[in-house]
Amino acid sequence: MTSAVSVRGLWKRFGQQIAVAGIDLELPAGKFIGLVGPNGAGKTTTLSMVTGLLRPDQGTVEVVGHDVWRDPVAVKARIGVLPEGLRLFERLSGRELLAYTGRLRGLPGAEVDKRATQLLDVLDLAGAQHKLVVDYSTGMRKKIGLACALLHNPEVLFLDEPFEGVDPVSAQTIRGVLERYTGSGATVVFSSHVMELVESLCDWVAVMAAGRIRAHGTLAEVRGEASSLQQAFLELVGAHGRDAGSDLDWLGGGSR
Amino acid sequence: MSDASTITPVFVRLKLSLLRNGLRQSSGRRVAYIASAVLTLLFAALQLIGLIALRGHEHAASVVILLVAVLALGWAVMPLFFPSGDETLDPTRLVMLPLRPRPLVGALLAASLVGIGPLFTLCLLTGSVIAVAHGTAAYVVGVLGTVLGLLVCVALARAVAAANIRLLTSRKGRDLAVLSGLVIAVGAQVVNFGAQRLGSAGLGQLDPAADVLSWVPPASAISATDAASEGSYGVAMLQLALTAGALAALIAVWARHLTRLMTEPDGSTLQSPDTAVRQSTGLGRLLPAGRTGTVMERSLRYIWRDPKTKAAWVTSLAIGLIVPVFNAVQGTGSVYFACFAAGMLGIQMYNQFGQDTSAFWMVAMTISSTRDAYVELRARAFALLVITLPYATLVTAVTAAILGAWARLPETLGLSFALLGAMLATGAWSSARFPYSIPQEGHKNVAPGQVGLAWISIFGGMVAAALLCAPVIALTIWLNISADGDSWSWLLLPTGAAYGTALTALGLRLAAPRTATRLPEILTAVSKG
Secondary structure (H helix, E strand, O other), rough: OOOOEEEEEEEEEOOOOEEEEEEEEEEEEOOOOEEEEEOOOOOOHHHHHHHHOOOOOEEEEEEEEEEOOOOOHHHHHHHHEOOOOOOOOOEEEEHHHHHHHHHHHOOHHHHHHHHHHHHHHOOHHHHHHEEEEEHHHOOOHHHHHHHHHHHOOOEEEEEEEEOOOOHHHHHHHHHHHHHHHHOOEEEEEEEEEHHHHHHOOOOOEEEEOOOOEHHHHHHHHOOOOOOOOOHHHHHHHHOOOOOOOOOOOOOOOOOO | OOHHHHHHHHHHHHHHHHHHHOOOHHHHHHHHHHHHHHHHHHHHHHHHHHHHHHOOOOOOOHHHHHHHHHHHHHHHHHHHHHHOOOHOHHHHHHOOOOOOOOHHHHHHHHHOOOHHHHHHHHHHHHHHHHHOOOOOHHHHHHHHHHHHHHHHHHHHHHHHHHHHHHHHHHHHHHHHHHHHHHHHHHHHHHHHHHOOOHHHHOOHHHHHHHHHHHHOOHHHHHHHHHHHHOOOOOHHHHHHHHHHHHHHHHHHHHHHHHHHHHHHHHHHOOOOOOOOOOOOOOHHHHHHOOHHHHHHHHHHHHHHOOOHHHHHHHHHHHHHHHHHHHHHHHOOOOHHHHHHHHHHHHHHOOHHHHHHHHHHHHHOOOOOOOHHHHHHHHHHHHHHHHHHHHHHHHHHHHHHHHHHHHHHHHHHHHHHHHHHHHHHHHHHHHHHHOOOOOOOOOOOOOOOOHHHHHHHHHHHHHHHHHHHHHHHHHHHHHHOOOHHHHHHHHHHHHHHHHHHHHHHHHHHHHHHHHHHHOOHHHHHHHHHO
């Protein structure tokens, strides 16, 4: 099996804090891959380093066989990215943003406009295509970001929390597009802390906690004996058996 | 469960806590907070002394009436431009609490009397009364007038804020707030110009304006003191009554808006009817194909649509015009001041990637070679030139026309172009070397912790640009002092233009590899705030 992404010895420190503490990971091509972990596990830092948006302190990253830092020409043309916590060019309308992104990617103008129209239709954004992105809702922003990431038909798509704050209808739309995309042999890598979502979407999972990979493999391998990915995950990150107990015994019951 | 006597102390305490919490920020902000408070109080004390010194002056009444009117105008526009200045101003924060409108109005009014703004206003009103009051009756009227005037100012701000809260909490309102710095800058220029006029023509110029404003609350409250000093008690009573009436009307308007805000659904839950269709302006068709045209189009769109970029550009355009032209009109200028236009606009080339904010990642994802970075930077310089070249030429021509210095036009243009080229070159280079974040909210143009970086970037760049222009400046001086230099001074136009172009090309060439190899570092630097 060929690797879509190959990570070796990846480290990143921010001052005293170690965000990513030596990650080795081989992500198989043509799969729907979930990177899961609690908040602050280092998912965003890892994805930023893998996509070339953040320079690692140490380690190498190869995407479809090309080194991200030594061969950016080959890598950047082959990947699509939807980062979390970074802005878009919000003072453009949805259609203008797509036109801008596609042309910057070097696609011919007519082709960009054709693809943009189709993406806007499929993602249910056609009605809002002339509104400024700054006036979009969270779900609409995620969808227009996804459209920008897909426009140049990348081989590997990196999505950081693509379903965060997205309503169920938009989530279903995004899901449909991604399933069709991986169906054609492309790879999707996405991060999330919603286990049910990962369980229903992914066929390959990597679990991160405190800057390290705790487990990786197919969904069945990672789940193991546990009843659900949620249970397996809680055991892996050591958060099991922690409940509110009797501390909140006044809560509920109607009396004040 | 909420009558005025129980909730008023709560709101006053809330306001005091908010003021105190201003001190509980990072040390840098705390220093700024204390410094601004001390400065305001110092200014208040100074103007109090100034107003007392004005006592007995022939035009004292006109001056104080005008001052109070300007102060009231400040109170009226302040909530529009600084909506976040007073958190208790936003009644939508209180919607979920079981409060009745009538006690709430009283409590909020009391809370708004706490703070540096009201204290400043109180000082100014007190000083005004002292400046014009003569006799016991006048002082009695003055005390009443001060109280009424202060209440009118505060109620005015509250009423304006409540009436416009939809606008203030919407995106358009926040955009407006960003542009407010501009209003202050332009206002300062106008005040400066007005003060110069007054200085030369005397304070008597104010009398007609003051005559009208003495019947406009809250200036009417101070005018009442003046009237009482002169023995016109009827006029004084009428002016006080007018002020009290205005206060009642403002509170009524405010209470009505407040009730509506507290009982009707908040604007954010309603679908906005904003379906403004943005059609292609045809701009794209005029621009070259490929990355160059794409980047130029976005840069030009952002000058108009992005409030921060727009504010920066309008400031540059205004100052670039005001300095040479106003000086020329007043006869103190030189045609060389026209270079200011090129210099001010050249500043916009600085921190190009910071202007993108963290959206720079979209650019970074598409730059994979030095060539890409070069084309990106060159396109941004082109977009800037589309506006700057005609504008600098126009300002230079207008300045030359006002001064009648047509003979100096070619050399001034040459100098302008050389300066512009140097600014573009150093701007491109420092964009790659010293990028910093521009916070999108509020008035700051530099993120905390990056002030030094911005300083190096802009001032270092400007000094470097001036040094780079030295050969052209030297040539200009030489041609001006040498015997038959004037007949050759036209040569400075092509020389300056060619020199500027060469500098720009060189600057872009040097900046491109730095940009291409530092993409992650630039992204980190521009993503703060």
